[in-house]
Amino acid sequence: RGLPQDRPLNIAHRGSSGMRPEHTVAAYQLAVDQGADIIECDLAVTKDLKLVCSHDPYLNATTNVHSHPEFNSRVQTYTFGAITMTDYFIFDFTLAELKTLRKVQNRKYRDQSYNGLFPIATFDEYVAVAKFAPRTIGIYPETKQPALFNHFISRHNVTMEDLLLEALESHGYTSRDSPCFIQSFDESSLQYMAKRTDLPLVHLTDTVPSNEKLTEIASYCYGMGVSKNLIVQVSPSSNQIVSNTNFIQMLHSKNLKVHAYTFRNEERFLAYDYGDDPYREYERFTNLGLDGLFTDFPWSLANY
Amino acid sequence: MRIFLLGSLVLVTIFLDTVQAGGADGRVIEGLPSNRPLNIAHRGSSGMRPEHTVAAYQLAVDQGADIIECDLAVTKDKQLICTHDAWLNKTTDVHTKPEFQDRVKRYRIDGRFIEDYFTVDFTMEELKTLRTVQSRSYRDQSYNYQFPMASFDDYIAVVKNASAFGRTIGIYPETKNPSFFNGILEAENTTMEDILLASLEKYGYVNANSPCFIQSFDENSLRYMANKTELPLIILNPLLLTDQKMTELAVFCYGIGPSKSEILPVNPTSNKLLQSTDFITRAHAKGFKIHPYTFRNEDQFLAFDYGSDPYEEYQTFVNLGVDGLFTDFPHSFSKFLDCQYPQVVGNAAKLSVHLGTTVVITLLAMFLQG
Numbered sequence: 204r205g206l207p208q209d210r211p212l213n214i215a216h217r218g219s220s221g222m223r224p225e226h227t228v229a230a231y232q233l234a235v236d237q238g239a240d241i242i243e244c245d246l247a248v249t250k251d252l253k254l255v256c257s258h259d260p261y262l263n264a265t266t267n268v269h270s271h272p273e274f275n276s277r278v279q280t281y282t283f284g285a286i287t288m289t290d291y292f293i294f295d296f297t298l299a300e301l302k303t304l305r306k307v308q309n310r311k312y313r314d315q316s317y318n319g320l321f322p323i324a325t326f327d328e329y330v331a332v333a334k335f336a337p338r339t340i341g342i343y344p345e346t347k348q349p350a351l352f353n354h355f356i357s358r359h360n361v362t363m364e365d366l367l368l369e370a371l372e373s374h375g376y377t378s379r380d381s382p383c384f385i386q387s388f389d390e391s392s393l394q395y396m397a398k399r400t401d402l403p404l405v406h407l408t409d410t411v412p413s414n415e416k417l418t419e420i421a422s423y424c425y426g427m428g429v430s431k432n433l434i435v436q437v438s439p440s441s442n443q444i445v446s447n448t449n450f451i452q453m454l455h456s457k458n459l460k461v462h463a464y465t466f467r468n469e470e471r472f473l474a475y476d477y478g479d480d481p482y483r484e485y486e487r488f489t490n491l492g493l494d495g496l497f498t499d500f501p502w503s504l505a506n507y
Numbered sequence: 508m509r510i511f512l513l514g515s516l517v518l519v520t521i522f523l524d525t526v527q528a529g530g531a532d533g534r535v536i537e538g539l540p541s542n543r544p545l546n547i548a549h550r551g552s553s554g555m556r557p558e559h560t561v562a563a564y565q566l567a568v569d570q571g572a573d574i575i576e577c578d579l580a581v582t583k584d585k586q587l588i589c590t591h592d593a594w595l596n597k598t599t600d601v602h603t604k605p606e607f608q609d610r611v612k613r614y615r616i617d618g619r620f621i622e623d624y625f626t627v628d629f630t631m632e633e634l635k636t637l638r639t640v641q642s643r644s645y646r647d648q649s650y651n652y653q654f655p656m657a658s659f660d661d662y663i664a665v666v667k668n669a670s671a672f673g674r675t676i677g678i679y680p681e682t683k684n685p686s687f688f689n690g691i692l693e694a695e696n697t698t699m700e701d702i703l704l705a706s707l708e709k710y711g712y713v714n715a716n717s718p719c720f721i722q723s724f725d726e727n728s729l730r731y732m733a734n735k736t737e738l739p740l741i742i743l744n745p746l747l748l749t750d751q752k753m754t755e756l757a758v759f760c761y762g763i764g765p766s767k768s769e770i771l772p773v774n775p776t777s778n779k780l781l782q783s784t785d786f787i788t789r790a791h792a793k794g795f796k797i798h799p800y801t802f803r804n805e806d807q808f809l810a811f812d813y814g815s816d817p818y819e820e821y822q823t824f825v826n827l828g829v830d831g832l833f834t835d836f837p838h839s840f841s842k843f844l845d846c847q848y849p850q851v852v853g854n855a856a857k858l859s860v861h862l863g864t865t866v867v868i869t870l871l872a873m874f875l876q877g
Contacts, residue, residue, distance in 0.1 A: 222814050314811035316777050441649060468815035469806045475647040478555050479804035480839045503816045
C-alpha cells in the first residue's frame with residue numbers, strides 16, 4: 204500500500220550507502236531525498252535488548268570504536284556459523300554506549316568526508332525517517348545473524364524476531380499490505396515470524412532453490428531477495444555476461460515477487476558489457492521483469 | 508541596379524576567395540545537431556574497445572555519437588595514422604615482433620626523453636602488421652590482439668559508411684606533437700599540417716561549416732592551418748587565458764577544448780567539487796564553442812558529489828552550458844541526451860527535411876522554366 208505498482212521498486216540498500224556511511228539517519232534521509240521508494244536496514248540487538256541498524260554484529264569496520272579506550276576490554280572472540288572473529292560486538296554494548304560511537308565509510312573507494320560525524324541509527328530512528336517523509340516510504344528490516352543474537356538474548360526469554368515484531372506493531376505495521384517487508388537469509392527466523400504476523404516476508408538467497416522448496420517458500424513468503432548473479436550470470440574471470448537465466452520466471456510462476464541485490468555504480472561491480480554504466484545494468488534487469496532492486500545508489504536508480 | 512548587383516557579387520567573391528579560418532563566429536556546422544550538446548567519442552568508444560581502432564570508431568557510431576575523435580601521428584612514409592602517442596609499446600603488441608626489435612629509438616618529445624618504438628620509424632604497411640591492446644588495465648581486455656591500428660583513411664571510411672546510411676558523423680582530428688613530427692618532416696619539405704589538410708581536401712572537408720573540427724594543443728599548428736583552411740579550429744587547454752588572449756584566439760579559433768577542471772575544479776584530496784569558474788561565461792561572450800574533455804564512467808574519474816554516476820556529471824556540465832563534450836563512453840552520453848532532448852530533431856529527420864527541400868526547389872525550377 205502506498206508504493207508504486209507499475210514499475211520496479213527502488214530499495215536503498217543500507218540507505219544511500221554509496222554516498223554516506225551506511226545505516227545512519229543521514230544515509231536513510233538522503234535516500235528518501237534522492238527518490239528511493241524503500242529504505243533497507245539490517246538489524247542487530249544490543250546488550251539492553253534495543254534494536255539498532257548495522258550490517259554486522261561487530262563494530263570495528265564501520266565505527267571509530269577502536270579510538271575509545273574505555274571500550275578496550277570489550278574486544279571478544281566469537282564463532283558464528285563458519286566465521287570466527289575477534290572484534291567489538293554489539294550485544295556487549297548498551298545502546299547508550301553505542302551512541303557514543305561515530306560511523307565511518309568502510310569502503311575505501313567511497314567518500315570519506317563524513318567519517319566521525321554520524322552515530323549508529325536505532326530502529327526507531329530509521330522508522331522515523333520513513334514516517335516523516337513527504338511520501339510513502341517503505342521499510343525493509345532484516346533479521347541478520349538471528350541465531351547469534353538469539354543465543355545471547357535467550358536468557359531474557361525473548362527472541363530478535365519478537366523484538367522486531369513488537370517494534371513494528373508499535374509503529375503501526377500490522378497488515379499484509381503495510382509498506383513493510385521483513386527479510387532474512389534464515390528460514391527458521393522467517394517461519395517463526397510467519398506464524399506471528401501478516402506482514403510480507405522476503406526470503407533471501409544466493410543459491411537457486413529446488414522446485415519443491417520454492418513451493419514451500421511461496422506458501423508463506425511474499426517474495427524472494429536474490430543475488431543478481433542468479434538472474435544474469437557473469438563470468439568472474441572475463442567479467443563478461445554469460446547469459447540470462449529464467450530464475451525470475453520461475454519465481455513469478457510461484458507468485459513470488461523478485462527483488463535482487465546489490466546494484467552498485469562502481470565499475471568493479473559492473474560487467475564489461477554494461478560499458479561501466481549502471482543504468483545499462485538497471486535496464487537489463489528491469490527488462491527481465493525484476494520487481495525491485497537493492498541499490499547503494501538510489502539516486503541513480505531514481506534517475507533511471 | 509544591375510551594375511550595383513554585379514559589383515557586389517564581385518566583391519563577395521573576392522572576399523570568399525581568401526581561404527581563412529573564420530574564428531569564433533558561432534557558425535552552424537552542416538549535418539550536426541545545433542540545439543543540443545555534441546556527443547564526441549574520444550578515441551572512438553574507447554571505454555569498451557581498444558582506442559583508435561575501426562572497431563572503436565564504428566562502435567561509437569552505432570552507439571549514437573555525433574562525432575568520432577582521433578589523434579594523429581605520422582609514419583615513415585608520411586602517412587597519417589590514428590594513435591594518441593608517437594610511441595607504440597603501450598597500445599600495441601610491437602614488442603612481440605622480433606622483426607622490429609631493432610626499431611627501438613630514443614627521441615625527445617615535449618622536453619622528455621622517451622625510448623620506445625616510434626611511428627616515424629615504421630611504414631604504414633609495417634604498422635598494419637601490429638595488433639592493438641586495451642592499455643587501461645581496468646577496461647575490457649578481451650579484444651586485445653584482434654584489431655590493427657587505424658589509418659586516417661580507415662577512420663574517414665567509418666564516417667563515409669555512416670553517411671551511406673543517412674547519418675552525418677563529424678570528424679575531429681588532432682595534430683598531436685606537431686613540432687616533433689615537423690622536425691622530422693622538415694627534410695621532406697612538408698609539415699604534418701599540410702599532410703592533414705591535403706587529406707581533408709581529398710575527402711571534401713573544405714568549407715567553413717564542414718563537419719570537421721581540427722584540434723590542437725599547439726597554437727602555432729592552428730595558426731599555420733588558419734591561413735590555409737576555412738575549417739573550424741579548436742584550441743585545446745590554452746594556458747594563461749587572459750581576456751586579451753581570448754580575443755586573439757577568437758580571430759581564428761572556432762572553439763576551445765578545455766580540461767573539465769578549467770570549468771569545474773575538483774579538490775584532489777577529498778575528491779569533492781569546488782566552485783565552478785566563469786570560464787564558460789567568458790568564452791561564450793567571445794563567441795567560442797566549448798567542448799571539454801574527458802568524461803569517463805569509471806568512479807576513479809568522478810567526483811564524489813556525482814554519486815559515482817556519470818549521468819550526474821553530464822547533467823552538471825550540460826547545465827553549465829557546454830556545447831559538446833569528449834567522452835570515452837558515447838553510449839552513456841547518447842542515452843543521457845535522448846532523455847534530456849527528446850524533442851530535438853535528429854539526423855535522420857534532418858535528412859528528410861533536406862530531401863523535402865530539394866523536391867520543392869526542383870519543382871520550383873521546373874515551374875520557372877516552364
